[in-house]
Amino acid sequence: MKRPSLTYKKPKTLLNKGSGFLEGYSHTLNPYAGCAFGCSYCYVRGMPVSLFREDAWGSWVDVKTEAASVLRKELARAKAKGPVTIFMSSSTDPYQPAEYKEGITRSLLEVMADDPPDFLLLQTRSPLVTRDIDLLQRLGERVRVSMTVETxxxxxxxxxxxxxxxIPARLRALRLLADAGVPAQAAVAPMLPSSGSFPETLRSVVGRVCIDDYYRGDGSGGRRSGRLGLEAIYERLGEKDWYSREAFSKQYDSFTRVFPEGSVLASQEGFLP
Incomplete structure (x- = not known):
């Protein structure tokens, strides 16, 4: 698979006001623009950051250079105005392949470990997050890692x-985070076709789960996702029943039968601070 092209840009600002689905956060933070994982269902495909680029989503990544120095100043100003809660990241994966070499996300965590926000949710699907366990431990209960495990x-x-x-690598990462005492959850978001033993598999590695689907989580009642041609993938897999509003209730119920009361959350509530 072809590697995405990297462009290096120095941002003027990093912290953006939380809004919409993430209105429960004071700010969002994206170490990169673009995402090499290029997931077919990613809602960012339909947003301006993707639509106004000539190249396809997943084929380009902007690396935000000197991001730590920018964040250090912005974070201090934001904390002077009130509580700071950060969702990282809302339109990219902070641990996509470029992070191995560039280390932008780690540099931002170093800033936050020294000057902690009130809360940080770290959303990723990459086992690379375990590299930064030392910094996550310093943040203690102020951080939660949300690992996407859709199936x-x-x-x-x-x-x-x-x-x-x-998927096995993500499950191993959740085990390592748990062993290190780092708060974490599995984000079954968006929920994809899975086996009947999926709830038990996740219960063995994590104590909290958030379940979401296109209809609740894409900010448009499923219309934005509907334009991505996802139904054809379900048809090829012979799993069209999973592409429906009814599938969510069945999956949610299957998890509540396995997880303790209060540890299975639905859509937005599962991502709130």
Whole structure:
């Protein structure tokens, strides 16, 4: 698979006001623009950051250089005005492949470890997050890692997001985070076709789960996702029943039968501070 092209840009600002689905946060923070994982269902495909680029989503990444110095100043100003809660990241994966070399996300965590926000949710699907366990431990209860695990079936993962990390590697990462005492959850978001043992698999590695689908989570009642041609993938897999509003209730119920009361959250509530 072809590697995405990298462009290096120095941002004037990093912290953006939380709004819409993320209105429960004071700010969002994106270490990169673009995402090499290029998941077929990603709602960012239909947003201006993607639509106004000539190249396809997943084929380009902007690296935000000197991001730590920008954040250090912005964070201090924001904290002087009131509580600071940060969602990282809303339109990219902070641990996509470029992070191995560039280290932008780690540099931002170093700033926050020294000057902690009130809360940080770190949303990723990459096991690379375990590299930064030392910094996450310093943040203590102020951080939660939300690891996307949409399915337990590799054939499904490959059909929807072939460039994303394998599911077993993500499960191992959740185990490592738990062993290190780092607060974490699995984000079954968007929920994809999975096996009947999926709830038990996740229960063995994490104590909290958030479940979401296109209709609740794409900010448009499923219309934005509907324009991405996803139904054809479900049809190829012979899993069209999963592409419906009814599928959410069935999956949610299957998890509540396995997880303790209050530890299975739905859509937006599962991502709030």
């Amino acid at each position: 337990d079936r590799e054939d499904v993962r490959k059909a929807f997001s072939p460039a994303a990390p394998p």
